[in-house]
Amino acid sequence: MSPGNSAAAHPAAMAPMPRPVTRALSLAVGLVLLGGVLGVLGLGVGSTGLEAVWTMLADPVAAQIVWDIRAPRTVGAFAAGALLGLAGAVAQGLFRNPLADPFLLGSASGASLGVALALAGLGVSPFATQWVVRLGLTGAAFVGAVLAVLLTLALARGVQHTLRLLLAGVVVGVVLGAITSLVTLSVPEILQAMQAFMLGSTGFVGWASCLLMGGIGFVCLLLAWGLSRVLDGLALGEATALSLGLPLVPLRAALVGVLALATGTAVAQTGLIAFVGLAAPHLVRAVVKTTHAWLVLLASLMGGVLLMLADTLARGLMAPQELPVGVLTAVLGGGYLLWLMRRRVG
Amino acid sequence: MNNPLKYLGRLLPGARSGGRAQPASRHSAAGAGWRCLFVTGLLAWAGALRAAGIEVVDDRGVTVRWDAPPQRIVTLLPSLTETVCELGQCARLVGVDRYSNWPASLDKLPRVGGGIDPNVEAIVALRPDAVLLAQSSRVIDRLEGLGLKVVALEPKSHADVQRVLGKVGQVLGVDAAQSQRVWRHIDAAVSAAAQSLPARVKNTRVYFEVNRAPYGAGTSSFIGETLTRLGVQNIVPAHLGPFPKLNPEFVVRANPDLIMVGDRNFEGMTQRPGWRGIRAVREDRLCVFPDAESDVLVRPGPRMAEAARLMARCLQDKAP
Numbered sequence: 001m002s003p004g005n006s007a008a009a010h011p012a013a014m015a016p017m018p019r020p021v022t023r024a025l026s027l028a029v030g031l032v033l034l035g036g037v038l039g040v041l042g043l044g045v046g047s048t049g050l051e052a053v054w055t056m057l058a059d060p061v062a063a064q065i066v067w068d069i070r071a072p073r074t075v076g077a078f079a080a081g082a083l084l085g086l087a088g089a090v091a092q093g094l095f096r097n098p099l100a101d102p103f104l105l106g107s108a109s110g111a112s113l114g115v116a117l118a119l120a121g122l123g124v125s126p127f128a129t130q131w132v133v134r135l136g137l138t139g140a141a142f143v144g145a146v147l148a149v150l151l152t153l154a155l156a157r158g159v160q161h162t163l164r165l166l167l168a169g170v171v172v173g174v175v176l177g178a179i180t181s182l183v184t185l186s187v188p189e190i191l192q193a194m195q196a197f198m199l200g201s202t203g204f205v206g207w208a209s210c211l212l213m214g215g216i217g218f219v220c221l222l223l224a225w226g227l228s229r230v231l232d233g234l235a236l237g238e239a240t241a242l243s244l245g246l247p248l249v250p251l252r253a254a255l256v257g258v259l260a261l262a263t264g265t266a267v268a269q270t271g272l273i274a275f276v277g278l279a280a281p282h283l284v285r286a287v288v289k290t291t292h293a294w295l296v297l298l299a300s301l302m303g304g305v306l307l308m309l310a311d312t313l314a315r316g317l318m319a320p321q322e323l324p325v326g327v328l329t330a331v332l333g334g335g336y337l338l339w340l341m342r343r344r345v346g
Numbered sequence: 347m348n349n350p351l352k353y354l355g356r357l358l359p360g361a362r363s364g365g366r367a368q369p370a371s372r373h374s375a376a377g378a379g380w381r382c383l384f385v386t387g388l389l390a391w392a393g394a395l396r397a398a399g400i401e402v403v404d405d406r407g408v409t410v411r412w413d414a415p416p417q418r419i420v421t422l423l424p425s426l427t428e429t430v431c432e433l434g435q436c437a438r439l440v441g442v443d444r445y446s447n448w449p450a451s452l453d454k455l456p457r458v459g460g461g462i463d464p465n466v467e468a469i470v471a472l473r474p475d476a477v478l479l480a481q482s483s484r485v486i487d488r489l490e491g492l493g494l495k496v497v498a499l500e501p502k503s504h505a506d507v508q509r510v511l512g513k514v515g516q517v518l519g520v521d522a523a524q525s526q527r528v529w530r531h532i533d534a535a536v537s538a539a540a541q542s543l544p545a546r547v548k549n550t551r552v553y554f555e556v557n558r559a560p561y562g563a564g565t566s567s568f569i570g571e572t573l574t575r576l577g578v579q580n581i582v583p584a585h586l587g588p589f590p591k592l593n594p595e596f597v598v599r600a601n602p603d604l605i606m607v608g609d610r611n612f613e614g615m616t617q618r619p620g621w622r623g624i625r626a627v628r629e630d631r632l633c634v635f636p637d638a639e640s641d642v643l644v645r646p647g648p649r650m651a652e653a654a655r656l657m658a659r660c661l662q663d664k665a666p
Binding site: 072 | 463590594601617637
């Protein structure tokens, strides 16, 4: 077979492939632009469906709705999605497993248990109520998520063994989930509130939450970016990574720290939003094959845009009722991923 | 009451003639035997009629029958428990679900799990002759398979409360007139609560938050019906369904004059983005009900009059 024939059989190979960096850069720019458009759209979509923002700004109540509710909510959706996307990219790199998601180390079930206990504790005794009020549901969720990851680490006896870490995470997730169910069943008044937490919501994100998520997201992104060489090394296998002279144990511990912090922050503010963390890195990889330094950034942007889109739809589709945003992320992210897979097979 | 028997006596002179001996052939003796058997059968039939064999069609459309009014009853829904007690038949309860907490006399009864996770074994062990539960309960088939008589009733509206009172009354063999009387009493108390309100309250725009998701109580819900009868406006229109999950922004825009919420769901409400601007929050027109009162408010049962009084008290204290 002559070289000419083979090139004719694969016309795509004839076109000069853009360099991965160029592709990555253009994807980043594209996502930022899309995010900007969605952000503007997000200001106009609310309990009355789509409406013009400039007419709303004339009315003080409507203006307050735009600036104090919709704007932080939209920005918050981006920030939470970015945190989850980042955590997903880190988790998949760290565990060298395409099915890894941010909730793998038990943070989701820990956060649920925290929220369930806080909700159940409200009104049990003045003392408990006082504590719950001081900590807030957000605080309870964050504490729960962090404690669950620490428990996983303790059970896995450190971060050396990937498999042990994974198994410990699964065990912690299942056990804490069971305890959460127990708490929920014994105090049925919290059943619906728990259900809402499980499906995630961006409805109550204010500017303070945005600032918090933005700050932590920025720190996590910097850390993950700095540690991206470890992830690249791990992608070649642990032995190779070791032979590259990387001090794996402390660096992995740092990565687990980033994962836990990013996930815990997002979960505390918005509840368990499914699939963003899992899908965002895959969606990026479907477009561009690149190093982890780019992947963590692009997965963050992708996660943010995905959650913004889901949030806008959640508000708009059945206004003034709201769909659970987690349902929409699963439908959107899952649907797109399936389509990509089918296209590649075809 | 004895009419059927007298009538029977007249129909069958042989039965009436009693002890008087008659020269009888074999044939006539056999005839008397048959007649006797016939009479016994008729008597048994009449007896069954008098003991009022009970037949009730429940919310599934299933007909449940008893020969005599059931005496050992298990309820798996707080509003059904309350209905049984309101009809004065609390003493017939042998077990209740763990959420039934009114009246206080239930404290001594065994708990048989919740409506969602009932303990089949514990229920069967109580040997109930009737189990009252919600239609959505998963345990219905299992209990029926074990030979128990199950009545599924699910009150969701004011009309349902009346209907369920009647049905439970039927199951218990309570006089229909008494069930009616209990209902009229409840209904009158709701009207009285409405009439106790001053005219200024009438156009108050109210938001009742069922839980923090947030789910609001719509006009078509049980709670919404009570609000309507109290003559106030509900910010959640009927077309959204009984308990819609709302966009929090909807509440800010609707700007209710007064908010009713349970203690358990109140924490953090005023810190939600933009909620400080709501009139009810700004002017502190918030009725935060403690747990025991929340139970009364959210259960579609015979305590709806008390619920109406609680809401009326709230409106009197806090409405503009």
